[in-house]
Amino acid sequence: MTLDRRSLLGLLGAGAATPAVAAQAAHTGQVAFLHGVASGDPDQHSAVFWTRVTPTDPSVGEIAVVLEVAHDASFSATVRRSTGLSALAERDFTVKHDLDGQGLEPGREYFYRFIANGVTSPVGRVRTLAANATPQVNLAVVSCQLYPGGLFNAYEAISQLERLDAVVHLGDYIYEYGAAADDYGMTTGAALNRAPLPPHEIVSLADYRTRHAQYKTDPDLQAAHARAAFICVWDDHEVANDAWMLGAENHQSATEGDFATRKAAAMRAYYEWMPIREAKAGGLKEAINRSFHFGDLASLHMVETRLLARAEQMDFANIPKAADGRPDLAAFEAQRQDPSRDLLGADQRRWLGEAMSQSKAAGRPWQILGNQVVMARVKGPNIEEMVPPAQLAQMIAGLPAEYQPQVQAAIQLFKLGLPFNLDSWDGYPAGRERLYETMKQAGVEPIVLAGDSHAFWVNELHDNGGQRRAVEFGTSSVSSPSPGDLVAGLPLGLALQAANPEI
Numbered sequence: 001m002t003l004d005r006r007s008l009l010g011l012l013g014a015g016a017a018t019p020a021v022a023a024q025a026a027h028t029g030q031v032a033f034l035h036g037v038a039s040g041d042p043d044q045h046s047a048v049f050w051t052r053v054t055p056t057d058p059s060v061g062e063i064a065v066v067l068e069v070a071h072d073a074s075f076s077a078t079v080r081r082s083t084g085l086s087a088l089a090e091r092d093f094t095v096k097h098d099l100d101g102q103g104l105e106p107g108r109e110y111f112y113r114f115i116a117n118g119v120t121s122p123v124g125r126v127r128t129l130a131a132n133a134t135p136q137v138n139l140a141v142v143s144c145q146l147y148p149g150g151l152f153n154a155y156e157a158i159s160q161l162e163r164l165d166a167v168v169h170l171g172d173y174i175y176e177y178g179a180a181a182d183d184y185g186m187t188t189g190a191a192l193n194r195a196p197l198p199p200h201e202i203v204s205l206a207d208y209r210t211r212h213a214q215y216k217t218d219p220d221l222q223a224a225h226a227r228a229a230f231i232c233v234w235d236d237h238e239v240a241n242d243a244w245m246l247g248a249e250n251h252q253s254a255t256e257g258d259f260a261t262r263k264a265a266a267m268r269a270y271y272e273w274m275p276i277r278e279a280k281a282g283g284l285k286e287a288i289n290r291s292f293h294f295g296d297l298a299s300l301h302m303v304e305t306r307l308l309a310r311a312e313q314m315d316f317a318n319i320p321k322a323a324d325g326r327p328d329l330a331a332f333e334a335q336r337q338d339p340s341r342d343l344l345g346a347d348q349r350r351w352l353g354e355a356m357s358q359s360k361a362a363g364r365p366w367q368i369l370g371n372q373v374v375m376a377r378v379k380g381p382n383i384e385e386m387v388p389p390a391q392l393a394q395m396i397a398g399l400p401a402e403y404q405p406q407v408q409a410a411i412q413l414f415k416l417g418l419p420f421n422l423d424s425w426d427g428y429p430a431g432r433e434r435l436y437e438t439m440k441q442a443g444v445e446p447i448v449l450a451g452d453s454h455a456f457w458v459n460e461l462h463d464n465g466g467q468r469r470a471v472e473f474g475t476s477s478v479s480s481p482s483p484g485d486l487v488a489g490l491p492l493g494l495a496l497q498a499a500n501p502e503i
Contacts, residue, residue, distance in 0.1 A: 148189020
């Protein structure tokens with residue numbers, strides 16, 4: 001995504017193309033760099049630098065590591081050399097180092113590498129954030145990378161971009177499902193020989209570590225990490241599908257134990273394996289909301305919408321029934337509009353309002369919200385008005401058998417004007433209205449970024465009074481299947497646009 005003062009160009013640059021060549025992992029000596037290098041959370045003078053050192057002897061408990069940062073890829077002009085770093089078994093031999101805001105110049109590109117036991121890692125690039133006049137900001141925006149769902153060629157395209165300030169990852173960096181024939185994505189995964197590891201649904205710390213490790217063996221993902229800093233936030237699949245504060249749709253306590261234990265394991269592995277700053281001492285690990293300022297041009301505010309404050313999702317399967325057995329839409333709507341339903345929570349919303357207000361006061365014209373799920377009002381389209389009955393029946397019959405009941409039920413519910421997705425902001429309209437009031441009070445109309453949906457969106461967002469509060473750009477997935485893939489031949493995008501004035 002490129003921002004300048006006149007236009008918004010190249011939006012959502014998570015496209016397609018050809019694999020970039022990441023530097024090959026070194027295998028000599030007693031260690032190897034099998035998972036590439038990465039940087040993240042850049043500021044004006046630093047970034048978080050990450051790698052994983054794989055020992056040939058699994059009994060090793062600690063490996064000494066050196067980080068070098070230079071002006072050039074040949075490291076003839078080294079500007080920082082950090083010694084005394086360690087890859088520890090207790091952190092799965094991952095290494096993460098922050099220069100603590102020292103040593104690097106604002107708005108400049110650097111090269112970095114790690115050295116352990118005489119073995120040198122691949123080389124990465126990172127651009128620090130600008131401090132003053134900034135003519136443009138280039139961001140790649142990605143989400144939803146299902147390892148068995150397809151190849152990561154979007155990352156290959158990103159790795160080849162000539163100018164790139166950062167990659168904004170909106171979540172679902174990993175998925176938790178197993179490798180059974182009927183597990184999510186495995187029809188494609190089996191054909192591509194991309195079965196997830198471990199082959200079962202991940203629950204324990206060891207499971208989550210193994211899954212993160214597998215994802216970071218992908219050469220295209222390694223190339224993108226080596227190309228630019230990532231600014232990340234999790235969505236649900238980093239823990240389990242449709243996660244909320246106290247549970248998840250894909251967590252069964254009877255067989256998978258306590259959800260809080262699973263969540264803690266997932267977050268620990270995420271912090272180990274991702275180039276993100278550690279949670280502040282004494283703070284909540286769930287609180288990964290934070291801001292990034294690109295000179296005098298833009299601020300990016302990353303929010304957390306899953307584990308901090310999200311109320312449990314409503315479910316179409318549990319719509320209240322009236323006395324005649326039909327759906328009680330009034331009762332459903334009263335539940336959906338419950339003021340207690342929220343995604344951000346009061347503390348995070350207050351932080352966001354202050355961050356946007358301060359950025360505007362500093363003179364930055366662009367405010368960007370790194371948000372996980374679609375914010376627009378999206379009601380499901382009346383498919384039966386669009387497609388002749390015989391054609392619709394043929395389309396449903398062509399679906400995999402396990403999807404047919406879900407699609408048929410959705411078609412009937414959408415005729416009633418129900419939301420397209422209750423896991424998105426449409427399931428939390430009171431919380432959304434509070435967010436819009438926060439934007440109003442801050443005096444900004446931000447760009448809202450969204451992932452999660454596996455589809456591209458361009459939306460105008462309005463409050464209950466009809467006033468525009470933001471514009472939204474949603475990115476499709478790296479490799480996770482789109483809803484449109486399930487109903488080939490149905491113009492789902494056009495149908496949603498026709499049914500919804502915000503789209």
